[in-house]
Structure formats: C-alpha cells, structure tokens
Amino acid sequence: MGSTVSALKKSLENPEQEKEANDALNVLAQVAQTRIDTFYQRVNSPQFDPGLVPISKVIYKYQYFQCGVSNNASDVSSAISDSLGAFISGDQKGVNTIVGSALGYLLGNYSANASSTTIYALTTGELGGLCRIDADFYSYEYTSKSLTSITKNVVVCSLVISSAKLDNLTLNDVNGIVQILYGGVDIGTQRRIRDQLWEQVQ
16 A cells, blocks of 8 residues: 555654664655756746647646555555546546556666656546646555565656647647557547547647
C-alpha cells in the first residue's frame, strides 16, 4: 500500500530512527522541489517540445509524496486519479491507464537507486474545454539497512494541468494524439475520447 510522509513519521517510535527518516526525506524533498521547478519551467516553455499541443494557461499544480510503494502501486494511482477528477470526464479510464503504466515503468526501472519518467495527455472535463496534463514521476529506492527498515522507497509525482491551445488542430491530429496517448485502452474508449476532444476543437 504505502503511506504518506507525515503518517510514516508519526509511526516511528525510536527518536534516532525518526531523525534519520527526517534527514533522508528532507534531502529527497529538496530534490523533488528542484524537479518540479525545472519541470514547470519546461512545460511553460514553447521550446519544451514544439511537437506537443501547446498550453494556453497553467490552471493547476500538484505534488504528491508516498512512502513504501509496492510494485502494484494501486494506492498511488488512485490518489493521482482522484486529484484529476475535476479535470476528467469520460476519458477517466484512459488517463488511469496512462498513470498506471507510468508507475509500473517507474518502479521497475531503477538505476543507481533512482527512477523517473514523464507523461503527457489531453483530456476534457464536465464543462468541456481541452486540458493538457503533464506529469513527472520520480522515485528513490533506499538500500541501507537502517533506512529500509523505515521505508523501502519514496515516490513523488508532480502534476501540471493547463488549458490547451486548439489553434490549427485537425481531425487527423486528434486521431493521432488519441492513438498514441491512449493506445493502452480499448478501441471503443479511444473513439469516445477522440470524439470528446474533437468536439472541443471544432
């Protein structure tokens, strides 16, 4: 399952263990803050990836920490999906699949104790409108005996949700976007997402 950082600290009864956990988690929090600052600047930059659908305005930023995450990571996936609920309507399943795949990759690809990946998706909400979701996932896996007795790893997810610019998007663009971004879901869900996105573009 895993636990939040605050819940983990409360569970520690040994003062020395609590101090060690604080030191390790504080260093990781600084790394996470640097990552989100850099990631936010990249998302805001038109030069970040000119091939992506550009953003209009950033409307929401969120950072999520979880300790002791198993390879299943369903609790992390659910927490992230819950935070996206206000921005997603019929394509919830597609976004959930993308988040789950990213977490699966993250937890299975550590190098020098660290792992990271990013995702990008387009979605519509209940009020309509096209949103772009950018997410940066980072995990650090502890190996020292003293720290693994406290938590085996920490997962950090940074989300940036923006309104998307719809200029010059064609139906072919939307078809391609859905096929690539939502390739992990069934064709019926892909068509539904395509129709929702295209309705907002027209």
